[in-house]
Amino acid sequence: MTDTQTHADALDHSIFEADIHGQAFNAQLLGRIFQWVKPHGRLGLISIALACFASLLAVLLPVIIARVVIDGIIVGNADRAIPDFGMIDLTDWLVGLTGLGTLTSACILYGVFTLVCHTVYHIHRVTFARTVLRSLRDMRHDLFQHMEHRPSSFYDKVAVGRVMTRVTNDVQALFELLMGVGQLVGEFIPFFIALALMFSIDVELTLWLLVSIPIFVVVTWFFRQATRRVYRLIRNSVSKLNQNLQENLSGMAVVQLSNREEHNFDVYNTINSDNRDQEMHAIRLEVLYGAFMDNMVNIALAVIIWVGGGSVVQGAISLGSVILFTQFIDMFIRPIRALGQQYNVLFRAMASAERIFQALDWSEHVREPVDPVELPPRLEGKLEFRNLTFGYEPGQDVLHDVSVVIKPGEKLAIVGPTGSGKSTLIRLLGRFYDFENGCIFLDDIDLNRIDSQEIRRRIGVVLQDFHIFSGTVLDNIKLGNPRITRDQVIAAAMGVNAHDFITSLPQGYDTALVERGQNLSQGQRQLLAFARVLAADPEILILDEATASIDTETEQMIQQALKEIMKGRTSILIAHRLQTIQEADRILVLKDGEVKEIGSHVELMDLKGVYYTLNQLQFQDVSIEVQG
């Protein structure tokens, strides 16, 4: 237990809240990303090999135009001393094979090369995308699975949104990065092949053209430096605009009822004009850079004509070779332009990678037994808490020396004010948190010796807030358990009085529910939660009664359903309603984490302690009302 994170209190969860924006290039992070690419590495390598082949053809296409057609046919002087990379021989071979003219053969060659080149490029791009998509699908799966198993102590401290963006947006950023890598591969391979070709034709002219590269690189670097700050400002102002709008919309009634419209508009307008000014600044920089990168490359044409032209006049190279150089210009500038585009992606992705690995490395979990005890098929349902002391934070005990034995089939109501430790008690029973001081026994087996999944299968928990997963009513009752049949679901729903309202829904059990959907009332949600537990048929039931007020009729239905689901089950009820409490065999009064009283309603009333006072207050209140 030394190297793993089992203690929430010893961990600093704030790293999940921290904003990681610009993250420097980090080869280690990149290496870790490739762990997910590796299983699909063969496909990736094939894809890159295809890119190499297609690039070679792409570079040879202008050679056919320049050397075969222009030099060979038009000028009529294909100087074989100047490299033609076999294209002239290939054309001659085709002429010999088909008996067609040289020009026709050259055209056929050009057509075939074009077709093959772009078909292979297409296959390269698709296989590359497939490799990346598969790798990241796996990563997303691993990440989701990992987060799915983090314990409650983790989710107590880390906002769900923070975890969600890691699974979605951050993996998406890596997708952009890897696809960007693919784009760069597609641009750089032809660049290097073209460069080699150019060197073999005219070293001096090639060197002249290479001068442009540092210029473009430096310009790109300056542009990134200049825009970094303004982009950050824009990001901030945009998120402020959105926040302001969202808040204004959410609280619109309050805004209107407080006559705050004008003031709020002024605030919004201030952010809006700040944003406009920043955007204007960014536009100026982007336009400057864009126009330079898009058009300056044409200067190279002048260089080629001047330097290359001189060589041609002197007979060092052919006219076709000069024209060949002009055709390569595009291949020269595109990798740099692409690099400029990928620059931001890279840094965003580095930050995302860091966030993803941060989450994957977060190993906080509840302790699982090394050698778990196997539970019998059906438990008796005996529960015992023995000298249980627990606190979420060190030194702040929420439970103090709690001991109680619950007999199989017994119904125990736990009563106590907010903060008395009621919910904590059931959280420990569900093994959502680790505890060290004291024991809990399930059928006399130490809870810490049972696998937590196994425990949760035997204990049905109805939480205050019934969480709806998007899906049908049926799905929500089954909750992914394939062993539960449709008939069992209906039987469960009937058992808890939910059948009537479910069948009155537009598609009955197949009606789609949405989270925070307004299509169910509080009471109906509660009944569905009961149905869920009844269908799962656990040996032990834990109910955290909802405090929300429900109208009187639904209340009656819930009470009835409650009776049904408690039948034959050891039940622990965190009760707020008198009626529920009276349903229980025994009542445990918890205050400040300690057991104050325990016994039946009658016993506790005789005791004239805390429980008695509570009841007195209740009835005293009523008597005041009658008098008033």
Added chain:
Amino acid sequence: MIKSLLRLLPYIQKHALRFWAGMAGLLFARVFEALIPLFVKRGVDEIAAGHEGFDLSGITYDQAMSALIYPCLAIIACVFAQVLVTIFSRTMIRKIGMEAAYDLRNRVYAHLQKQGPGFFMKFSIGDLMARAINDIGLVRMVIAGASRMTLVVIFTAIVGISFMFSLSVKLTLLLLLPMPVIVLVGWYYGKKIYALSHFVQEGFSGLSTFVQENLNGIRTVQAMAQESEEVARFETINQKYADDNLALFTNASLLGALMPVLAGLCILVILGFGTHLVATGDITIGTLVALLAYLNLVLWPMREAGTIVTQWQRGASASARLFEILDSEPEIQDRPSEEFPRMTGNISLQNVSYRYEDKDVFALEDVSFDVAPGEMIAILGRVGAGKSTLLRLFVRLLEPTSGKILLNNHPIDQFPLATLREQVCLVLQDPFLFADSLGDNIAYDDIGRSQEQIRESAHAAALKDTIERFPEGLETVLGERGVTLSGGQKQRTALARGLIRGTPILILDDCFSAVDTETEEHIFAGLKKLRADKTTLIVSHRVSTARHADRIIVLDEGRIIETGSHAQLLASGGFYADLEKAQSQQGHLIGRLADTGGGGRDD
């Protein structure tokens, strides 16, 4: 489509001069761009001549080179001219796009502030946010991007093709043949790719929704030991997302392959037929090279045809969505400001009925009652009895379908909204707090209020302990980045926000549901003193709250079924008396002891 785009015109007309200057700049940029191949042709021809002359006519190297100076310098000049004109025109047009986005944002914001609850029922916040953010973004792209790109395509085609014609009519005519195919392919795939990318986008939000819902319910998932099942469910969505993405990329890549293949077809025309023309002496080698360059020039923008069409379409539907918002008339028509004497708190309802637009039944039916200044009235009823509807009529968030509401004997719609809402304060059931300090939330209507006033009303709303518990007191920031208040604390903060205003009429919509009875008792004691001479309306479905009032009005299914004091109603043994009995049975026993002020874990 055209119609909704035309509505954007006023936002461009504001900057007409810039717009036309930008457009002219675009045209000039194309001309400079198209001049470059012409000088390349000149250069190539000079090289060819120089090369031949070097061997045959004894032209010296210097002579040959001096003939190259002119085309080289001309190319450089053209490039610089093009860069400058491009910078100018792009800046002009992109700035107009930004200005339009700025104007639209402000207009949408101001317009939303005038809308009533009916509007917000029709449009969800998410929807409105999407319109205000994404749709304005798309409109900006139409103005700054699509319009510019369209002109670039048109100008390039016109300028490029004219130059080509000037070089060789025959060859150009032949080259024009495949052009429509290229445009069509670009158009077809552009649209398809757009549809697919939209699909992928939806897949992504589906993925996000799944993860978010799942994590929100993580406790339930774990409590039911359903982790593996959930991971399996996730995997289906995850796989589908990857598959959809692949479909998108396959199509995009196909377009990326088809375009150069079609362009290759044009190049073959130049190679085959052009070479023939060179041989016959119709054109020079330089012309051939220039034609290849023009082909590239004209084809490049054309492959964007699909993207441009899509941008126009998206912009048009974005514009339509925006104007759907901007065209919706506020449900409540305001009146020009007019002086009214301060209200006394006198209210009179005469046969008021209200029916929601999408419902058949009346939410309120024939409701009449009078309230004298200084009275405290409780309105009690079950969920759906019409209580909240009734309250909203007093601040004109809703307007009665029939009947009359008089305040100070004036029909309520005679007051300007600002005047009405300045004097009638409604504290809503859902206590919405802003991500601001606690103090600013309480003094929300007027940020100029003194600390004394804020403290006073906070105490009246039993917030004293809460404030003292925070180290930063009233300065404590609430919300996502700050402190989260408990339900009861939120309600009491909203109450303080209402109390501070000291309005002649105060309406509390079920503001005590999360407040324990003891605290409620305490608040009422203060409330009665504070509002002795002012009118207070309280809505509740709890008898324990209603009994504090001077008079209780019981609503059921939109009608008044009982009226009287607590004692009177109990004695008469009707609905109220039954409710009292039922509620004391199921009452929240533990509420008595509850420390509702605590922000503890155990809730």
